Structures are given as structure tokens and as C-alpha cells.
Amino acid sequence: MASESSSRRSFLRRCAVAGAGLFGSGTLLHGERLLALQRPSLGPGDPEVPNEAVAKILKDLFGDRPIRKGHLSLDMPLVAEDGRIVPVIIESDLPMTPANYVKAVHLIVDHNPDPHLAAYYLTPALGSVALQTRIKMKRTTWCRAICETSTGDVWGAYAHVNVSLNGCG
Amino acid sequence: MSIGDARIRIPDRISRGDLITVNAIISHPMDTGFFRTPEGQPIPAFFVKDVVVTYGDEEVARFVWTSGVSKDPIVSFTLKADREAPLTLTWTDNRGSVYRRAADVAFASA
Numbered sequence: 001m002a003s004e005s006s007s008r009r010s011f012l013r014r015c016a017v018a019g020a021g022l023f024g025s026g027t028l029l030h031g032e033r034l035l036a037l038q039r040p041s042l043g044p045g046d047p048e049v050p051n052e053a054v055a056k057i058l059k060d061l062f063g064d065r066p067i068r069k070g071h072l073s074l075d076m077p078l079v080a081e082d083g084r085i086v087p088v089i090i091e092s093d094l095p096m097t098p099a100n101y102v103k104a105v106h107l108i109v110d111h112n113p114d115p116h117l118a119a120y121y122l123t124p125a126l127g128s129v130a131l132q133t134r135i136k137m138k139r140t141t142w143c144r145a146i147c148e149t150s151t152g153d154v155w156g157a158y159a160h161v162n163v164s165l166n167g168c169g
Numbered sequence: 170m171s172i173g174d175a176r177i178r179i180p181d182r183i184s185r186g187d188l189i190t191v192n193a194i195i196s197h198p199m200d201t202g203f204f205r206t207p208e209g210q211p212i213p214a215f216f217v218k219d220v221v222v223t224y225g226d227e228e229v230a231r232f233v234w235t236s237g238v239s240k241d242p243i244v245s246f247t248l249k250a251d252r253e254a255p256l257t258l259t260w261t262d263n264r265g266s267v268y269r270r271a272a273d274v275a276f277a278s279a
Binding site: 131 | 188190201203224227228229230231232233234235236237238239240242243244245246247248249
């Protein structure tokens with residue numbers, strides 16, 4: 001008797017688990033759909049899917065290491081009236097100690113004639129990562145700031161900039 | 170301003186250990202090589218390709234640029250002021266010209 005009731009109980013439990021799983025996947029799908037609605041730019045133009053030239057640059061710089069989002073901020077205007085002068089501010093909260101520091105920050109602009117626009121090689125003597133400069137942009141596209149730490153971690157930040165006037169000729 | 174005129178700005182009063190912001194500007198056309206003169210002649214590429222920052226004898230940063238950086242390029246970064254030493258920026262352009270400016274990091278006697 002005892003074994004029978006236990007097998008019945010386990011059957012019921014399995015049913016419950018399967019039902020929960022179905023329900024869970026349903027809500028997940030719904031969530032993904034919502035996310036897709038919120039981000040209409042998902043596709044070839046999304047920063048996660050770079051074009052061929054950018055893909056090659058990223059591959060040459062970082063190999064197969066994943067570029068994670070975070071610890072870095074790329075501050076650029078949403079709309080740049082003049083593509084000849086687009087301000088850029090790159091900041092990071094990563095430590096700058098001799099044991100662990102940001103050794104390089106790369107600035108990549110996807111559709112510029114030379115996408116790998118600038119590279120900043122840093123040392124712990126700088127104390128923090130807070131870079132400012134002005135760049136030229138050819139057209140509306142994504143900009144990427146990607147930093148590499150001395151321990152080999154790679155962090156990235158992205159900004160989409162609408163360019164009104166071509167600054168590259 | 171003629172090509173190569175440069176300025177470095179650091180705070181007036183610095184205490185030992187301060188994190189100071191350094192601003193630097195150099196006058197340079199930063200020609201990409203894609204533009205033409207009104208007469209139709211191409212303007213060859215002419216840009217600052219390399220900036221080296223030294224603090225005392227130590228090289229603390231190096232910036233590698235392309236012609237994608239704007240005309241009269243500015244750059245701003247932070248520096249941990251832990252000793253009194255000259256801060257030197259050396260700009261090198263793609264025609265081999267070298268421009269150098271220095272600012273003295275000196276602590277306020279207060």
C-alpha cells in the first residue's frame with residue numbers, strides 16, 4: 001500500500017512540475033516579446049551584431065574574449081548636428097591600482113571610413129578613467145567604447161548617435 | 170593659431186595626492202584626405218597620430234589617434250598628483266612633426 005501511494009504522489013508531483021514548466025516558459029516568451037517590442041533596433045544595426053569591418057577589429061583586439069556591458073560609460077549626444085565635432089566622454093569605475101588597472105580604451109565608430117578611431121593606452125598613474133575628446137562621424141551609427149583591463153577582462157559601452165551633417169567628406 | 174600651437178591646463182592649486190584633470194589642446198587641421206579644395210585639388214591626409222604623456226620620467230599614457238579626431242584636437246584625462254614633476258605632452262603627426270608642451274605639477278604651499 002505504502003509504495004503505491006508514494007508512486008501516485010510522485011506522479012502528481014511530476015504533473016505539477018510539468019505544468020509549472022509550461023506556465024513558466026509561457027511567461028518567458030511573453031517577456032521576450034515585450035523586450036523585442038521595446039527595442040525595435042534589434043538586428044544588423046544593433047551593437048551586438050557589428051558589421052564586417054568592426055567584427056574584424058574586435059576580433060583582432062580581443063580575440064574570442066566576450067565583451068561584457070558595464071563598468072564603462074560612453075557619453076555622447078543623441079543627435080549631433082555637426083558630424084565634424086561630436087563630443088565624447090568615456091568614464092569608468094574600474095580600479096586603477098598596479099595590480100588591476102585599465103590598460104587600454106578603444107573608441108570604435110561603426111560606419112566611419114576608419115572605424116577604429118582612437119586607442120588610449122593608460123597606466124595606474126592616471127588614477128581613474130575619465131577621458132574627453134571630440135571626434136568626427138560620417139553618419140548615424142553606433143559608437144563603441146571598449147576597455148581592456150590588465151587582468152584580461154573586456155568591458156564595453158555603446159551609444160547610438162544621429163548625425164545630421166557628414167563630418168568625413 | 171598656427172599648426173602646432175598647444176596649451177595644457179591643470180588646476181592652479183594642487184595638493185599632494187589630488188586627482189587632477191588635465192586638459193590639452195593643439196592646433197592642427199586633422200585633414201582626413203577625403204576633402205578637396207574649392208579648386209578641386211585633393212587635400213592630403215594630415216593628422217596627429219600619436220600623443221605621449223610623461224610625468225617626470227615615467228610615460229603615463231599614450232593615445233593613438235586617426236584622422237577621425239576633430240580639427241584642433243582636445244583631450245582631457247585625470248592624473249594622480251603624487252609628486253612634483255613636469256607633465257609633458259608630445260604630439261606627433263603623420264608627417265613626422267613633433268610638438269611638445271610641458272606643465273609643472275607643483276604643490277601649493279599651504
